Amino acid sequence: MKGYVFHGPGRASWEDVPDPAVKEPTDAIVRVDAVTICGTDLHILKGDVPEVRPGTVLGHEAVGEIVETGADVRTVRPGDRVLISCITACGRCAYCREAMYGQCRGGGGWILGHLIDGTQSEYVRVSHADLSVHPLPAALGDRDAVLLADIFPTAYEVGVLNGRVRPGDTVAVVGAGPIGLAAIATARLLSPERILAVDPAASRRDAARRLGADAVADSAEAPEQLIADLTDGLGADVVVEAVGLPETFELCTRMVRPGGHVANVGVHGRPATLHLEDLWIKNLTITTGLVDTHSTPTLLRMAAAGRLPTPQLVTHTFPLDHMEQAYDVFVRSADTGALKVVLARQQHEEVPAQREGAS
Template sequence: MKALVYRGPGRKAWEDVPDPELVDPTDAIVRITAATICGTDLHILKGDVPEVEPGRILGHEGVGVVEQVGAAVTEIKPGDRVLVSCISACGRCSYCRTGMYGQCLGGGGWVLGHTVDGTHAEYVRVPFADTSTYLLPDGVTDTAAVMLSDILPTAFEVGVLAGKVQPGQTVVIVGAGPIGLAAIETARFYSPGHVVAVDLAEARLDAAKQFGADVTVNAADDVERVVFELTGGLGADLAIEAVGVPETFELCARLIRPGGRVANVGVHGKPATLHLEKLWIRNVTITTGLVDTVTTPTLLTMLAGGRLDADRFATHRFALDEMEAAYDVFERAAETGALKVVLTR
């Protein structure tokens, strides 16, 4: 089969590799019909995730059709159309039993495209298939469903739920890429008073307005002035960091009011300064996290019921064997206006 293989920092190739095989009785082999690229894949290519070794097939987001299942798999069967979650869950360890699938001790967590071969391929081996795939209802498109592999549950869980958005509050989302836009969309579930989007790219700020942001601010402008004027000098109730660089994290910490919250969603490859000398007295809460995907069933129900518009995240479409071209477009998102690129057979 063909797959996108990581060859070290800055190097990748769409090349022939062996077809995946069942290894454990809980595995399934899924024929990928749609995949998308994540900002985390770009972090890997920059060398920010040293655990990813050269030779690894990248990708952790996908939709496909089940080809084979192991002897212990009971919830899916060949021919089923499934969503492949970015998080694999053994379902048995102490963390999985409390819904913290991202911290799975039984061989799961974020493994696809990280410590085992991923979804940027014609076929993928999915560990713990019963608890790491979701049957797709009729009428849900591959393009919409693949957005539930990662960005929507990540933004919802690590940003909105961890940040405890409440009605009437002011929420600032720093970074209007796919995760930031997903945070805007899912924050609206809780009727915040103002949603403010911050980004350097005007195209992404325009997208943020379409997704429901009330106010947009270019990051090159005086973001703090805008937020404090909007809130009567108090600051935001919640700032969601959706970029993953020190400057954006530190901006979030400056934007919140006493009693405010910073929910960090971005993947950081470098240290950020935590100004505890200023924050300690202000009753500030800072949360971090890897998505657990416990909300995926809820989001899938909302998607099937027409309560969630996930198709609109897709701005560019490619054939699966145009993987390298898709990466190029996604890497140059500031120029191309790409939000999510979707690759299909």
């Protein structure tokens, strides 16, 4: 079979790899029908995640069909259509018992495309399948469902819930990429008074407005002043960092009000300065987090009912074996306008990649 293999910083290719096989009785083998690319994959390619060894198949988000299961798998069987979660959960360790699956100590956590071969391939082995794949409702198409593997639970849990968004809050989201846009969409579920999106790209600011932001700002034009103007000088109740750069994290700490929350979602490859000389007196709560995906079943039900704006986030589609072209489009998002790209097995090779909504 084929897979997208990491060969070190700046180097990866779509190439022949061994077919996956059941190694443990809790494993499942899934045929990948739809897969997407995450900003974290770009961090890996930049060398920001040194735990990823050369030779690893990338990817941690996919939808597919179960083709084989180990003897101990009970909740799915061959032929079932499933969502592959970005987080693997053993279900037995102390963290899993508290639904903190991202911190699993039983061979789970974020392992797909990180510590073991991932989903950007034709088939993938998923360990601890009973808790790590989710049967999909028939009403939810592959292209929508794949967004529930990572970006929606990450934005909702690590951004909105950790940030403790409440009705009437002013929420600022710094970074209007896929995670930031999903944070805007899920923050709206909790009825904040207003949401501000900050991003240097005009196309992403436009997308933020479509997803529910009440105001947008260019990150180069003092967005902290806009927040101050909107809140009588107090600052935002909740600021979500959805980029992963030192300057965006520090911007978040300047935008939050005393007693507010900064929820860091971004993957950081460089140190950020925590200005305690200014912040110690502000009664701030700063949270970090790897998604646990405990909200995935709820979000799947909401998506199936049309309560999440998943179609608006997919801007480009490709055949599965056009992985290198899809990465090129995703990397150059400032030029291509890419938000989420989806690669699907069902497409024929002769169908060109296309921008959704383009003529």
